[in-house]
Structure formats: C-alpha cells, structure tokens
Amino acid sequence: MDGLRAIAKTLWIGGLWVIGLIVAPVLFKSLDGVTAGMVAGRLFAAIAWVGLVCGVFLLVDQVWRNGVSGLKQGAFWLIVGMLVCTLINQFGVAPIIVTLKQQMNHAAEGLFGGGFATWHAISSLIYLVQSVLGLAYIWRSE
Numbered sequence: 001m002d003g004l005r006a007i008a009k010t011l012w013i014g015g016l017w018v019i020g021l022i023v024a025p026v027l028f029k030s031l032d033g034v035t036a037g038m039v040a041g042r043l044f045a046a047i048a049w050v051g052l053v054c055g056v057f058l059l060v061d062q063v064w065r066n067g068v069s070g071l072k073q074g075a076f077w078l079i080v081g082m083l084v085c086t087l088i089n090q091f092g093v094a095p096i097i098v099t100l101k102q103q104m105n106h107a108a109e110g111l112f113g114g115g116f117a118t119w120h121a122i123s124s125l126i127y128l129v130q131s132v133l134g135l136a137y138i139w140r141s142e
Contacts, residue, residue, distance in 0.1 A: 005061055009141070012054035012082075013134035015047045020127055037101075041094075044127075048090040055083040078137040085130035093123045 023043060027036040058079050063070045070076055100116040 001061065001065075005058065008054040008057050008061075009138065012047075012051045012058075013131075013138055015050055016127070016131050016134055019043050019047050020131060041097075045090065045094065048086050048094075051082065051086040052090075055079055055086065059083070075137060075140060078133050078140075081133045082130050082137070085126050085133070089123055089126045089130075093119055093126065097123060 019040075024036075024040045027040050030036070031039070059076065062073065062076045062079065066073060097116065097119050100119060104116060
C-alpha cells in the first residue's frame with residue numbers, strides 16, 4: 001500500500017506542480033494564445049481527473065490505515081481541501097470559462113474579456129490554493 005500511496009501522491013501533486021509551474025508557462029511562451037490555451041485546458045482537465053481518482057484513493061487509504069481517527073488528522077483534511085478545489089475548478093469554474101471563450105469567438109473580446117479574465121483569475125487562485133495544500137500534505141507526510 002505504501003507504494004500505491006507514493007504513486008498517487010506523485011501523480012496528483014507532482015502533476016499539479018509540473019503542469020502549473022512548468023508546462024503551462026512554456027506553452028504560452030511557445031505557441032499562440034489560442035493553441036496554448038486549448039492544450040493547457042486539456043492538461044488541467046486531465047490532471048483534475050487524475051486528482052479525483054488519486055484523492056479518493058488517498059482518503060480511503062487514510063481511513064483504512066488509521067480508522068475513524070484518520071478523519072481527525074490534518075492529512076485527511078488537506079486531501080479533502082485539494083479534492084474540493086478540484087471539484088470546484090473542474091465542474092464549476094472550467095465550464096464557465098469554456099462558455100466565455102465560446103462567446104469571445106462570436107463577439108468582440110472587449111465585450112466579454114473582463115468576464116473571462118475574472119474567471120481565469122479565480123481558477124488560477126483555486127489551483128494555487130490546491131497546490132499549496134498539496135505542498136503541506138507532502139511536507140507533513142511520513
């Protein structure tokens with residue numbers, strides 16, 4: 001189980017950091033904005049699904065190893081916080097961003113740009129919080 005736990009942490013939290021800190025910035029420096037945004041969006045969606053699977057596994061593992069007392073431990077709540085961030089971004093904010101992008105394709109950017117920028121900033125902030133929670137989880141892990 002220790003090996004599976006390590007793999008889940010690496011895939012999810014490492015993936016968050018690599019995509020957010022390395023891949024997305026390189027995409028936007030290397031490609032046009034539309035293409036970079038499309039690829040980055042797919043990568044963020046992919047890591048969200050990885051996070052949902054790994055997060056549920058890590059929660060179950062936490063309770064399996066520690067019983068009901070696992071629900072009282074900080075690691076459990078860090079994972080819950082990360083999962084909440086994933087759920088909000090993937091199923092709340094991302095669909096709004098997609099809709100705003102579609103509207104931008106049909107109208108002047110100045111008309112809809114503020115909404116897109118605002119929701120993109122909200123998504124980025126949630127992603128940052130999730131990444132910091134991941135850092136705290138890794139830092140405190142055995």
